[in-house]
Structure formats: structure tokens, C-alpha cells
Amino acid sequence: MRRRRLLSGVFAVLSLAGRRVRAADSGVDLLLVLAADVSLSISEARFDLERRGYAEAFSDPRVLRAIGDGPTGRIGVALFAWAGPGEQQVAVDWMVVGSARDAADFAARLLAVPRPFYGRTAIGSAIGFATDLLARAPFRAERRVIDISGDGTGNAGRSIAEARDAAVAAGITVNGIVILTEPEGMPAFLKEHTNPAGGLAAYYRSVVIGGEGAFVMTAESFAAFGRSLIAKLVREIS
Structure with a gap:
């Protein structure tokens, strides 16, 4: 009887330890949803x-270093493409990035x-979809x-x-990265869409971003997007 109680106690401790390990395994330093614009102007x-x-x-290396410097050394990432209302599709579902192999x-x-x-360009619909995606993160x-x-x-x-x-009320930060395009040669409606009065970055600051520490970064062109994104990720992750 005594031995049975001892074994039961051991199994209970092991079970609790296992649950703690699994809980620790699910912890990351940041949950990041990347929402990639694939609207008609692109x-x-x-x-x-x-x-x-x-x-x-x-x-x-700068992004991987920023990830590695966190308490757990990893983040949770998902990416989806978006355009008009009802046009949101997950391209990379939730995964952990904590190493060069994960990045690959x-x-x-x-x-x-x-x-x-x-x-x-349904920016509000994209934010709503991203909020739901965060709610089901594993x-x-x-x-x-x-x-x-x-x-x-936004135009739809x-x-x-x-x-x-709604996202900010749920404790989520919404950041933006705007990609600038030259207006020369564009139809008037497209010029207004991509180059609004005051500039696209100012529009994002006023209308799109929100939450603790929210910010906008600018890519001067699509060719410069990757370089600007690196700086943005380092700032978000750190």
C-alpha cells in the first residue's frame, strides 16, 4: 500500500512536470501576423x-539575432495575403521561428x-482577419x-x-509598412490611391496603426521593401 502511494505520487509529479514542459514549449516572445497586400495596384x-x-x-542575421536575444529565443509567425473584402488567404500558417533552419x-x-x-484594398477587413488569426494561435x-x-x-x-x-482593445498592436510608388504615368484614381494628400505614411499613422508602441516604416520602393522590412522586424521583435 505504501509503495503504491509512493508510485502514485511519483507519477503525479512526472505528469505535472510533463504538463509544465508542454506549456513552456508553447511559449514564444512574440506572436506576429504579417499581412501582405496583394491588391490590384501591385x-x-x-x-x-x-x-x-x-x-x-x-x-x-540581424533579425535572427533579435529573435535569439529574447527570453525564449523564438517567436510565433503567420503570414496571409489580402486584397478586397473576403479576400484573405493564409500563406504560412502559425509556425515557430527561432533558428536559421526555421527561417528557411x-x-x-x-x-x-x-x-x-x-x-x-480592404485594410479594415485585413486587420479583422489578422485579429482572428491571433485568437487561434497555438x-x-x-x-x-x-x-x-x-x-x-483603403477603398473597400x-x-x-x-x-x-477592436484589435487594440484586445491588447494587439497594429503596425504598418508602406511601400511608395512614383505617381508619374498613373491614372488619376490610382495616383490618389497610392499617393494620398499628405503622403501614404501619414495616412497609415492617422488611420491604420494603433496600440502600444505602434509605428509606421516606409519602403521607398518595392525594390527596397526587403531592406525596410528587416529594420521593421528588428524593431518589432526587440
């Missing part, structure tokens, strides 16, 4: 530059997915961030302010 060449920028950024896996998954949409983190890329103003879908405020 040509195939620009889309390719944008996608490669995302794929290569996580392999950059992220890039391989992303580059294997074809472009899904050519629709309008990892735990104190910090949760939505990272919206875009080359133009859910109210941006409503979606942003």
Missing part, C-alpha cells in the same frame, strides 16, 4: 519583390504559394502584433478604424 513584378522581401528577411522553412512555405488575389505570448504592408489607401470592406480599435 503588379506581378512588385508582388515578386514583396514576397521575396518577406521570405528573405527572417534569414537576415518559412521562406520555402511562402515561396511555394501562388498569388491568390487581385482585388481592391502559442502563447504577452506581445501580439499585426504587421500590415500596403501601397495604397470593413471600417479601418473599427477593426483597428
Whole structure:
């Protein structure tokens, strides 16, 4: 009887330890949703530059160093493409990035997915989708961030302010990275969309971002997107 009680106690301790290990395994320093704009104003060449920028950024030593410097040395990442209302598709579902091998896996998954949409620019709908994606994340983190890329103003879908405020109320930070395009040769409606009065970065600061420490970074062109994204990721992760 005494031996049975002793064994029961040992098994209980082992079971509790196992649960603690599994709980620790699910912890990351940051939950990051990357929302990649694939709306109509983004040509195939620009889309390719944008996608490669995302794929290569996580392999950059500065990004990997920022991840490694965190308490757990890893973050949870998901990426989806978005355009008009109802046009959101996960390209890379939730995964842990904590090493160069993880970064290579992220890039391989992303580059294997074809472009899904050519629709309008529903920024509010994208923020709402990202918020839902964070709610079903299989990892735990104190910090949760939505990272919206875009080359133009919102022109369809859910109210941006409503979606942003709902995300912020849930403890989520919404950041932005705007991609600038030269207006020369553009039709008037597209020029207004990609180059609003005051500038696209100012529009994002006023309308899109929100939450603790929220910020906007600017890529001067699609060719510069990857370099700007690296700086943005380092700032978000650190």
C-alpha cells in the first residue's frame, strides 16, 4: 500500500512536470501576423519583390539575432495575403521561428504559394482577419502584433478604424509598412490611391496603426521593401 502511494505520487509529479514542459514549449516572445497586400495596384513584378522581401528577411542575421536575444529565443509567425473584402488567404500558417533552419522553412512555405488575389484594398477587413488569426494561435505570448504592408489607401470592406480599435482593445498592436510608388504615368484614381494628400505614411499613422508602441516604416520602393522590412522586424521583435 505504501509503495503504491509512493508510485502514485511519483507519477503525479512526472505528469505535472510533463504538463509544465508542454506549456513552456508553447511559449514564444512574440506572436506576429504579417499581412501582405496583394491588391490590384501591385503588379506581378512588385508582388515578386514583396514576397521575396518577406521570405528573405527572417534569414537576415540581424533579425535572427533579435529573435535569439529574447527570453525564449523564438517567436510565433503567420503570414496571409489580402486584397478586397473576403479576400484573405493564409500563406504560412502559425509556425515557430527561432533558428536559421526555421527561417528557411518559412521562406520555402511562402515561396511555394501562388498569388491568390487581385482585388481592391480592404485594410479594415485585413486587420479583422489578422485579429482572428491571433485568437487561434497555438502559442502563447504577452506581445501580439499585426504587421500590415500596403501601397495604397483603403477603398473597400470593413471600417479601418473599427477593426483597428477592436484589435487594440484586445491588447494587439497594429503596425504598418508602406511601400511608395512614383505617381508619374498613373491614372488619376490610382495616383490618389497610392499617393494620398499628405503622403501614404501619414495616412497609415492617422488611420491604420494603433496600440502600444505602434509605428509606421516606409519602403521607398518595392525594390527596397526587403531592406525596410528587416529594420521593421528588428524593431518589432526587440
